[in-house]
Structures are given as C-alpha cells and as structure tokens.
Amino acid sequence: MRQLAAALILLAMSLIPSPSRAGSDPAYRMRAEQLLGILSAPGGEHAFFSSLFLDAVPLDRWRAVAAELRAAHGKPLAVGAVTRSSPTAGQVEIRYERATVGFSLVVAPEAPNPVVGLHVVGVKAANDTLDKVAAEIEALPGATAFAVARLDDSGPHSIHTYRADAQMAIASSFKLLILAEASRATAAGERRWSDVLPLGPKSFSGRLAGWPDQAPMTLHSLATAMVAESDNCAADTLLLALDREKVDAMLPATGHADLARALPVLTTAEAFALKMPANRDLLARYVAGSLDQRRTLLKEAAARLTTDQVDVGSVAEVPTAIEGAEWFASPRDMIGLLDWLRRHGGDALPIMAVNPGIPPADAKRWRYLGYKGGSEPGVMAMNLLTQGLDGRWYAVSASWNNPAARLDEGRFTALVTRLMNLLAEPATD
Structure with a gap:
C-alpha cells in the first residue's frame, strides 16, 4: 500500500491495542461507529473529519487511502474493539473481509467532536500464510x-x-x-x-x-x-x-x-526513446541484435535516443514495449x-x-x-x-x-x- 498520507497514514502488521484508562464516552463511541461508513464508501467526510484533518489530508487523498484499504483487504464489515487511552484518543478496530485493521482515532474535545487525527496503526490478515x-x-x-x-x-x-x-x-x-x-x-x-x-x-x-x-x-x-x-x-x-x-x-x-536478454544496460532516456512509434525500426533492430550490434546501434542512433525525441504522454498511461525496451x-x-x-x-x-x-x-x-x-x-x-x-x-x-x-x-x-x-x-x- 502506498504511503499516501505520510505523517498520518502508517501501516503496521500486528495490532497493539492501548489499554482503556477512561470511562465510556458517547461522542467517542459515535465517531468510532461512524468510521465504518467513512471507510466503506465516499461521502460524509466533511461531517466526520475536522477542517484541520482535511487541510492536512485532502479529501481526494483520503478517499484514495480508503479505496486502497478496500482493495487490499476487502469490504469493511464491522466495528471491533474500541479502546481509549484518554477521553478523546484511542484505537478502533475495523473488521474487513480479509483482515482486521487498527486505527488510532482522536476526536476534538468540543461538540460535535469531529475527528482530528486518524492513523492506520495495524493490519493483521486473517490466518495469513x-x-x-x-x-x-x-x-x-x-x-x-x-x-x-x-x-x-x-x-x-x-x-x-x-x-x-x-x-x-x-x-x-x-x-x-x-x-x-x-x-x-x-x-x-x-x-x-x-x-x-x-x-x-x-x-x-x-x-x-x-x-x-x-x-x-x-x-x-x-x-x-x-x-x-x-x-x-x-x-x-x-x-x-x-x-x-x-x-x-x-x-x-x-x-x-x-x-543475452539483459545487456546492454540502457539509460532511462534510451529506453523511453526506443518505445516511441517513430523508433519502431530501432526497437526491432535492438531486440534482434547481438550485444555488439546493440551497443553499435546505441552509439550510431544516439541522436534519436534522447529525451527531446520522447512524447512522455505516449508511454505514461498504457504499457508500451515492455517486452523489448526494458531491463x-x-x-x-x-x-x-x-x-x-x-x-x-x-x-x-x-x-x-x-x-x-x-x-x-x-x-x-x-x-x-x-x-x-x-x-x-x-x-x-x-x-x-x-x-x-x-x-x-x-x-x-x-x-x-x-x-x-x-x-x-x-x-x-x-x-x-x-x-x-x-x-x-x-x-x-
């Protein structure tokens, strides 16, 4: 999973619940229960998170994180253990189809108690091997x-x-x-x-x-x-x-x-240039050539194998010549x-x-x-x-x-x- 919200979204393997040192708090429990819906599908984030959180983690970035959690672990199914270390901070477990994910959840002390901090602190796949x-x-x-x-x-x-x-x-x-x-x-x-x-x-x-x-x-x-x-x-x-x-x-x-497949080691500029439609002839010769022939081609065609000959957009979205112009x-x-x-x-x-x-x-x-x-x-x-x-x-x-x-x-x-x-x-x- 990508490190999409570096300071706020951290992944670990084993869940380490914090012992509860505070009594029941309906506001905290409410936010813990609402987390399930926030993770399940886009929507409702502005009522759930504080503006401080959404300034640090923009909405599209948060939704990407939630989507990656679903892609990795399946649908969120239920809220598990909720433990608190203070009236406003603690941990919440969310049971996904293929794992249990632990979140450190912090809410604001004033009503309506929006969430000001949310960290993924544990991911434990069910019976993983x-x-x-x-x-x-x-x-x-x-x-x-x-x-x-x-x-x-x-x-x-x-x-x-x-x-x-x-x-x-x-x-x-x-x-x-x-x-x-x-x-x-x-x-x-x-x-x-x-x-x-x-x-x-x-x-x-x-x-x-x-x-x-x-x-x-x-x-x-x-x-x-x-x-x-x-x-x-x-x-x-x-x-x-x-x-x-x-x-x-x-x-x-x-x-x-x-x-024979791996040599010579291409520069990144050469590899991108060989992927260009205008250089199909060079790519065909490169793939079919011996090591010496490949090295000669890179020298003789150097002017066609530079970054100014490359249309980045043509290789940025779809796989291009990954079986030839590669490492x-x-x-x-x-x-x-x-x-x-x-x-x-x-x-x-x-x-x-x-x-x-x-x-x-x-x-x-x-x-x-x-x-x-x-x-x-x-x-x-x-x-x-x-x-x-x-x-x-x-x-x-x-x-x-x-x-x-x-x-x-x-x-x-x-x-x-x-x-x-x-x-x-x-x-x-």
Whole structure:
C-alpha cells in the first residue's frame, strides 16, 4: 500500500491495542461507529473529519487511502474493539473481509467532536500464510514471479518461489546494478563517494530534471537520489560516468542467468526513446541484435535516443514495449544481486535503507531493510534486502508484468508487505 498520507497514514502488521484508562464516552463511541461508513464508501467526510484533518489530508487523498484499504483487504464489515487511552484518543478496530485493521482515532474535545487525527496503526490478515500470499500473487492478471531466500555465507537458500527463473521486465530495479558498480569502484579505490560529477543529460521524473545542466553533485548524492527517489537523471548520469560496460559487467558478477536478454544496460532516456512509434525500426533492430550490434546501434542512433525525441504522454498511461525496451531479470537474478550488495555493498547499504519500500511501521520489524523497486505502466517490481532481529539475512524479489493493462500497484505493494511481515514473524517471537 502506498504511503499516501505520510505523517498520518502508517501501516503496521500486528495490532497493539492501548489499554482503556477512561470511562465510556458517547461522542467517542459515535465517531468510532461512524468510521465504518467513512471507510466503506465516499461521502460524509466533511461531517466526520475536522477542517484541520482535511487541510492536512485532502479529501481526494483520503478517499484514495480508503479505496486502497478496500482493495487490499476487502469490504469493511464491522466495528471491533474500541479502546481509549484518554477521553478523546484511542484505537478502533475495523473488521474487513480479509483482515482486521487498527486505527488510532482522536476526536476534538468540543461538540460535535469531529475527528482530528486518524492513523492506520495495524493490519493483521486473517490466518495469513506465505502460501496464501503466494496464491494471490500468482492469481494477478498477466505474469508474476517471485523468490524469497535466506542468505548466509554459502549463498542464497530458497524459502518460497514461483517462476523464480522467469525473465521479467523490472523497470527501475536495474538501478541496483549501477549502485553495485559504484560500490565495487569505491572499494577498489577507483572512485570515492565524495567524487564530484556533473549532472548529465536530463531524463524524465525526479527533482533533478529541473536542476541546472552540469550541476556538480557527489557520487554519493547521485546514488542516493537514484535509489531512494528513483531519480532517472541521477541514474543516467551515473551509468555513463561509471562506464556502461563496467555496469554491464555487474550482471555476470552477480550471477545473472540470461545476459543475452539483459545487456546492454540502457539509460532511462534510451529506453523511453526506443518505445516511441517513430523508433519502431530501432526497437526491432535492438531486440534482434547481438550485444555488439546493440551497443553499435546505441552509439550510431544516439541522436534519436534522447529525451527531446520522447512524447512522455505516449508511454505514461498504457504499457508500451515492455517486452523489448526494458531491463530484464528473474527473481533469482535479483536475489543474487541483493546478496552481492549484502556482502560487498559497504556504504551502499545505508543508501538502500533510505526508502524502505513498504510502510515505515512494517519496516521497523527488521534490524535492516534495504529496498529498490520499479514501476511503469504494465510493470512493477519490488526487491528487498533485510536482516531480522535475530541477525539472519533474507532477500525478496517480486515482479508483475502485464503488456495489456496498467497494474494495481497498491495491491501488489500490500501483498509484498504481507509477505515481508510473515517472513519477519519468526524474528519477533
């Protein structure tokens, strides 16, 4: 589930009810009962929430959050336990079809006691198991694949897999390869994280797209923007500055099983440009070509493969050439890359932990959680490297492709979050 209202909407796995330290209050109970209807369908929010809440969380954003909860857990069915820690604050459980969701509910002390604070503090799926989550991932429309592995000195050991060797489009997940090469180069003394690099050719998305051309940035700040914010300008700058062929070499170094499909590593500008109708001839040659032929094409057609040749609107709404102009890896390949970063990443590991990929409260179930995902119409991938509270390391990689339709990204994130929480349970017993 997306972090749609960052300061107010927080997800966790286990429900931790607060003990009631106040007597019955009809106004609080009334708002608790009304929450069921507010979550069930749009309407009535202005009478339920205070203007303070709706200033912080606009109505359309709140409705998106409520819709994502329904998509993830089914219809809200009933109000469960209501517990209070003060006359105006406490927790309310709402029983959905597939889970119980806990909310921290705060009301104003003055009549009519509108709701001034609402946080999602717990989501517990009913009788959840890895097999149930796996079945739901497998049933998604299009093609899915995932792998869960425990990592130790002898390498990855599979725990649960589905089509783990299927080559999938992975979108921005490829940026982990660039991070790996930055780690290798700094460890070898070829680079320093403090090296200053000029911001290179602009691509799409991210705050750096609006920065001045050639703006000086450190290797570390570019890597952080690339991973934590998935900034495409940072990724393209690093891919070219570190030397594309050295980044390419990270695929065999980390055990990628289908180099012919994955090489060379495209810049984001090249990938978008290859998707353009005017470049169908280039895309056909690229897909059919050998590695050398592909590298030659990228050099010879460089003028046609820049951002000013791209109509962003033509690729923003529908899946476009996701089986050709893309980055490809299987879940097992990504597990190998994550394990390489675990063993050799060094200063890259804190960079991966800036954006945990799953809701912050769920991320706190782990001693360490590093993440990089990717998404575009028809493509979504999530890759997580984690260390449990007992010190054990795990890697999870999941991908979903559908060339015929956009994906429900919130649903996929919710499924992977459930998977991660189930994986964490032995560490928190």
